[in-house]
Each structure stands twice: as C-alpha cells, then as structure tokens.
Amino acid sequence: MPTSPAASKYKQIADSLREQIQSGQLQPEDRLPSFSEMRAQHGATPTTVERVYSLLERDGLVKREKGRGVFVARPQALRAHGVIGIVGLHSSYTVHPWGMHLFEGIQEVAREAEKELLLVYRIPSEPNLKWEKIDAVLNLEPTTQIVTPYLPLGMPFVSALTKAKGYSSVVVDETGGVREAVQHLVGLGHQRIGYLIQDSMYHAPFLRPRITAYREALQNAGIETDGRWVRNLEGRPPYREGGYNNMKAWLADNWHDLGCTALLVQNDDTAIGVMQALQEAGIRVPDDVSIVGFDSTEISEYCTPHLTSVKVPLKEVGAQAMRLLLQLMENQPLQPIAYELPTNLVVRASTAAVCKL
Numbered sequence: 001m002p003t004s005p006a007a008s009k010y011k012q013i014a015d016s017l018r019e020q021i022q023s024g025q026l027q028p029e030d031r032l033p034s035f036s037e038m039r040a041q042h043g044a045t046p047t048t049v050e051r052v053y054s055l056l057e058r059d060g061l062v063k064r065e066k067g068r069g070v071f072v073a074r075p076q077a078l079r080a081h082g083v084i085g086i087v088g089l090h091s092s093y094t095v096h097p098w099g100m101h102l103f104e105g106i107q108e109v110a111r112e113a114e115k116e117l118l119l120v121y122r123i124p125s126e127p128n129l130k131w132e133k134i135d136a137v138l139n140l141e142p143t144t145q146i147v148t149p150y151l152p153l154g155m156p157f158v159s160a161l162t163k164a165k166g167y168s169s170v171v172v173d174e175t176g177g178v179r180e181a182v183q184h185l186v187g188l189g190h191q192r193i194g195y196l197i198q199d200s201m202y203h204a205p206f207l208r209p210r211i212t213a214y215r216e217a218l219q220n221a222g223i224e225t226d227g228r229w230v231r232n233l234e235g236r237p238p239y240r241e242g243g244y245n246n247m248k249a250w251l252a253d254n255w256h257d258l259g260c261t262a263l264l265v266q267n268d269d270t271a272i273g274v275m276q277a278l279q280e281a282g283i284r285v286p287d288d289v290s291i292v293g294f295d296s297t298e299i300s301e302y303c304t305p306h307l308t309s310v311k312v313p314l315k316e317v318g319a320q321a322m323r324l325l326l327q328l329m330e331n332q333p334l335q336p337i338a339y340e341l342p343t344n345l346v347v348r349a350s351t352a353a354v355c356k357l
Contacts (some may be wrong), residue, residue: 002063010051013042015289017052017148021061021072023166024335028074032062046354058232061153081133084110084325087120087147096316097297098267102160105318106138113326130175131155136325140163154329160321163207168328168337170321171194175213177310177343181264181292182217184308184345189354190262193218194229196246196264196274207266214264228258233266243273251281260287261354272303286352296346313341338339 020026038049053070056062057238065071070294081233086106110117119130136156144164150159159169185193193215198207198343211230217352218225235242265271271293277284285305293300296309319341330335 007158009042009044010048010055013038013044013048014055015149016054017056017276021056021153022148022151026072028072030072031068032070032072034069037213039180039328042186054317059153065219073153081135081187082114083118083134083342084322085118085120085129085134085137088142092197096269097299098295101297101314102140102318105315105320106322107109107318109322109326113322114208116324130134136329137323138321142203144205146198147289150295154332155238156325156332158321158325160317163338164336166336166349168324170317170324170331170339170341172307172312172317172341173343175209176312177312178264179211179217180343180345181308181310182214182221185264185290185292186218186223186263188219188262188351189292191223191354192226192229192258192260193223193229193262193264194260196243196250196270197264198233199230200232212238219246226258227263228254229260233270239267239269240273242275243270245273246270247274247277248281251277254317262351263289264292264294264296268297268300268307268309270293271307271350272299274305276301286350287355290354292345292353300346300348308348309346311344311346313343 002090006179007069016030017026025170026032035049039046041049053062053064057064060073062070064070085168107117111209118134131152134155137147137151137158139157139159140161140164141147144159144162144167148157148164148167157167159166159167161171163169163171172260182193193214195211197211197232199211209212214230215225231246233242233246264273271291275291278285278289278291283289291307293307293309294312296307296311297316300307300309320341324337325341
C-alpha cells in the first residue's frame with residue numbers, strides 16, 4: 001500500500017529533527033518549534049506536528065514541559081554492560097580474509113578492554129534488539145542510513161570504512177588507491193582502462209567515490225573517458241562467481257568493441273572470477289588484459305597470475321575503529337572524529353606493459 005502524503009510529511013519532519021539532534025545541531029534543552037512555527041515552516045497541520053513529537057518522544061529524543069513547549073531531552077546515562085554491537089559483519093565474512101583481518105583488529109582491542117562483541121546482522125531485521133544491553137555500536141555496513149535512525153540518543157557510534165554524516169568514522173584513502181592503480185596502468189602504456197564495480201544506491205556512499213577518482217585519474221592523464229568502460233557489477237556475493245558471470249556477460253555484450261587493455265575490479269574475489277572468464281575466452285592475463293583488484297588480501301597470491309591489488313589495512317581499520325569507539329564511550333566529543341588510513345598498490349603479475357602490435 002503506498003504511503004500517504006501526510007504520513008510522508010510527518011516522517012520527513014521527524015527524520016530532519018532527529019538528524020539535527022543526533023548530530024548536535026540541536027543541543028539538550030534547546031526548544032523545538034511550536035505548533036504555529038511548524039505550520040509556518042512546513043505547512044504542517046496540528047495532527048502532523050503531534051505525530052512528529054510523539055514519535056521523537058517515544059524514542060527519548062524530546063520531552064514536553066507543560067506550558068513551556070517541547071525540548072531536546074538530555075541523554076540518559078547508559079548502564080555499562082561491557083557489550084559492543086557490531087553491525088554488518090555477517091558470519092560468512094568472518095571466514096573470509098577480508099572479514100577475518102577486519103575482525104582480528106576489532107577483536108584484539110576489544111579483548112584488551114575486556115569488552116564482549118555482539119554481531120548484529122542488520123538493525124531493521126532485528127526489531128527486538130535490546131538496546132539497553134549494548135554500550136556502543138560499531139558499523140561495518142556500506143551505508144549508515146539503515147543503522148543511525150535506530151540508535152538511542154547518546155549511544156556511542158563509529159562507522160568503519162564508510163563515512164557517516166554527523167558521526168565519527170575510520171576510513172581508508174580509497175580514492176588515493178584508485179588513482180595509484182590508474183597511474184600504474186597508464187605508466188604501462190594503457191589508454192583504455194575499464195572498471196567493473198557495483199554502482200547501486202546501497203553501495204553508492206561506499207563505492208561511488210572510487211568511480212569518481214578513476215575518471216579524474218584518467219582525465220589527469222589526458223585520456224578521454226568513455227562511459228561504457230564502467231560496468232555495473234550485478235548480483236550478490238559470492239563475488240568470485242559474480243565476477244565470472246559478469247565478465248562473461250560483458251564479453252558477450254560489447255567488451256571486444258571497447259578495446260580495453262586493462263581493467264580495475266571492485267575487489268580481489270571478483271577480480272579472480274574475472275580472470276577465469278577471460279582465460280576461458282582465450283584472453284591472456286596480463287598479455288592481452290591487465291587486471292587490478294582491491295584489498296590485497298592473501299588470496300591475491302593464491303591465483304594465477306598473482307593479482308596486482310590496492311592494499312587496504314583492514315586489521316588496522318578494525319583496531320582503530322574499536323579504539324575510537326572506546327574513547328567515545330569515555331567522553332563524547334562535541335564534534336565527530338574522523339581518521340583516514342592510507343592505502344598502497346601492491347604490484348604483482350596480473351599487470352604488464354600494453355602489448356604493441
């Protein structure tokens with residue numbers, strides 16, 4: 001059933017006020033707009049305004065004072081239970097090198113601090129999650145919008161690998177890694193460089209900056225880009241199978257018309273699947289096409305040829321994110337704290353100078 005305009009308006013207003021409160025733009029004891037002010041600002045009816053404040057009051061974000069108005073509530077002191085919620089680290093990731101390294105860093109710091117970890121698949125999928133049993137939240141989801149709206153006011157929160165507006169984060173210089181990969185390929189003489197990467201709304205905050213960096217690096221090298229060089233990686237994990245299937249589809253579509261001699265791929269697993277599809281089609285790596293992956297976990301050296309890849313310091317990200325979260329649990333800063341760790345390109349056998357015919 002479609003959402004009514006009135007329901008949509010009250011939710012939009014409530015979400016806007018929620019973001020202002022959680023980001024600190026509205027401070028505890030600040031007075032919120034009156035009914036008449038809300039009508040003037042948003043064209044809201046008294047019923048809509050009442051729904052907005054009832055929702056925020058239910059979530060503990062505001063309080064009403066008879067004869068005075070509605071005010072931002074002070075965060076209630078959270079009772080420490082020694083439990084930290086980890087959102088987005090699915091159980092399948094913990095047996096994959098990507099997740100293993102990330103979780104290793106998280107776990108080492110948590111163990112030293114004598115904290116327990118609770119893996120939460122996704123907040124909306126667990127409506128019965130007891131927030132009062134959790135002291136803080138570490139986010140590993142590509143987008144924070146499915147997490148932050150559910151956080152209790154004052155809950156310490158850090159996002160790892162993805163920036164979160166209004167919240168603290170630990171990320172890596174992914175765009176710098178992409179630029180270094182493109183420069184490496186250009187230095188080998190490649191002028192037509194493709195990119196296989198997910199470009200969906202869900203992954204956009206996480207991956208779209210990589211696409212922008214790729215295009216800018218080509219332009220800086222004097223290469224006129226072709227929109228057909230970027231191909232959306234469709235489907236869900238396992239990525240190796242996805243890389244294989246997507247590359248086979250690209251080969252059957254317009255790959256041969258593009259004349260690309262090099263290809264950037266979203267991650268190492270996908271890149272290995274891509275190489276398999278190319279090799280089955282009689283296309284040699286790196287003689288005909290150079291391949292660059294991303295993450296540079298140990299699987300980069302288990303394939304043939306060994307994969308050139310952007311190294312992401314996953315363990316350090318996990319450890320730094322957990323240290324920052326522990327710091328926030330002791331003292332919430334007025335402004336979010338952000339760390340960015342460097343990446344670097346590890347050159348292996350899957351890239352080579354362009355073949356001159």
